[in-house]
Amino acid sequence: xxxxxxxxxxxxxxxxxxxxxxxxxxxxxxxxxxxxxxxxxxxxxxxxxxxxxxxxxxxxxxxxxxxxxxxxxxxxxxxxxxxxxxxxxxxxxxxxxxxxxxxxxxxxxxxxxxxxxxxxxxxxxxxxxxxxxxxxxxxxxxxxxxxxxxxxxxxxxxxxxxxxxxxxxxxxxxxxxxxxxxxxxxxxxxxx
Amino acid sequence: xxxxxxxxxxxxxxxxxxxxxxxxxxxxxxxxxxxxxxxxxxxxxxxxxxxxxxxxxxxxxxxxxxxxxxxxxxxxxxxxxxxxxxxxxxxxxxxxxxxxxxxxxxxxxxxxxxxxxxxxxxxxxxxxxxxxxxxxxxxxxxxxxxxxxxxxxxxxxxxxxxxxxxxxxxxxxxxxxxxxxxxxxxxxxxxx
DNA sequence: CGTATTTTGGAGCGAGCGCACGGAAACTCG
DNA sequence: CGAGTTTCCGTGCGCTCGCTCCAAAATACG
Numbered sequence: 193x194x195x196x197x198x199x200x201x202x203x204x205x206x207x208x209x210x211x212x213x214x215x216x217x218x219x220x221x222x223x224x225x226x227x228x229x230x231x232x233x234x235x236x237x238x239x240x241x242x243x244x245x246x247x248x249x250x251x252x253x254x255x256x257x258x259x260x261x262x263x264x265x266x267x268x269x270x271x272x273x274x275x276x277x278x279x280x281x282x283x284x285x286x287x288x289x290x291x292x293x294x295x296x297x298x299x300x301x302x303x304x305x306x307x308x309x310x311x312x313x314x315x316x317x318x319x320x321x322x323x324x325x326x327x328x329x330x331x332x333x334x335x336x337x338x339x340x341x342x343x344x345x346x347x348x349x350x351x352x353x354x355x356x357x358x359x360x361x362x363x364x365x366x367x368x369x370x371x372x373x374x375x376x377x378x379x380x381x382x383x384x
Numbered sequence: 385x386x387x388x389x390x391x392x393x394x395x396x397x398x399x400x401x402x403x404x405x406x407x408x409x410x411x412x413x414x415x416x417x418x419x420x421x422x423x424x425x426x427x428x429x430x431x432x433x434x435x436x437x438x439x440x441x442x443x444x445x446x447x448x449x450x451x452x453x454x455x456x457x458x459x460x461x462x463x464x465x466x467x468x469x470x471x472x473x474x475x476x477x478x479x480x481x482x483x484x485x486x487x488x489x490x491x492x493x494x495x496x497x498x499x500x501x502x503x504x505x506x507x508x509x510x511x512x513x514x515x516x517x518x519x520x521x522x523x524x525x526x527x528x529x530x531x532x533x534x535x536x537x538x539x540x541x542x543x544x545x546x547x548x549x550x551x552x553x554x555x556x557x558x559x560x561x562x563x564x565x566x567x568x569x570x571x572x573x574x575x576x
Numbered sequence: 577c578g579t580a581t582t583t584t585g586g587a588g589c590g591a592g593c594g595c596a597c598g599g600a601a602a603c604t605c606g
Numbered sequence: 607c608g609a610g611t612t613t614c615c616g617t618g619c620g621c622t623c624g625c626t627c628c629a630a631a632a633t634a635c636g
Contacts (some may be wrong), residue, residue: 194581194582195632195633198632216495233586234583238582303491304496349571351555351568352567352568352575354555355568356547358555376540383544386611389614414595415593424615424616425615426613
């Protein structure tokens, strides 16, 4: 009934997400987005709305892919501590392997835009809450099996791990010594 | 021998620091800096060089004031765990009391600009290293007094606390529940 | 095949960006 | 008090920003 699109929306969204992730919101121009997605300006605006809306879409796309990948690591079978260690070691290796050192998009968004944009803040909160809940479930499972002490509540421990985990991802931006980062992971896991 | 300045350089630098801290590098325009410092554009450029140099000056000024304040909290007398708790509780209360929710300038800089600017990265590294070293000294003191187990090295524990501490400051941008944040602090301190 | 509908690419809009410049102003010192 | 020096303020340059618009292109349908 009309001229068909010659691009795949998900591919374009993924490209835009990577650009925002790597460069941040303010440092990314609509020309940058046009280049990385391969779409013309008019196609970008026609498909995704303005720059801010595309950023929100990108953040939600990150949730569905990368945040989901993180919780998937926790949901796998096996000892709870192994699952927690996997999550953190995976983050360390991902961050160190990235030549652009983009870190975690959620954290980046939380630092750059969550203060000034309510919708970004709510989206970031959703990411944080999802990871925290997955951590709490994993820890509760470890407590039921006796692997983890029940002295502190699963909720408190989950928030503690979440905090260490996010701190780790901030540190990994500067500290490239893998052994030092893995030392943090081991120390954290073994303290449970 | 010439016309004297009618502004105080440190005051201007403090104002510029607060603006960069609150808004980030990219979102801050030279007009914003002119407004917040009260200096005209030419005075700004004459005194501090260009925008990037002023940002670096602002980051160094943060080191001399706020990073120094953090390590000062650790250097005070008293039980090591109390010092560590003070540091983190102070950060929580500072972050929650700030209506702008600016967080920690060092972390903000590390997320927004450390990847793309070598000098920013080195400056951020200096902040991280200073806090880590102060943490290690405090922990070593606690280990000598028997207050903290010597099972893990002071260096490893310092990095673990650093990680949790920075994660806490990221979480505090979204999570405004003081009790939840203090729960993380207590759980972290008591696990030592 | 003609018409309606949507997408595409590119030119370009007003605004704001970082930064530079030049003359007036405010001091010190001979 | 005049000469020399530095700071101050306003203007504006060249550029890029986010975004819009329009005609050409590509399909579906009668």
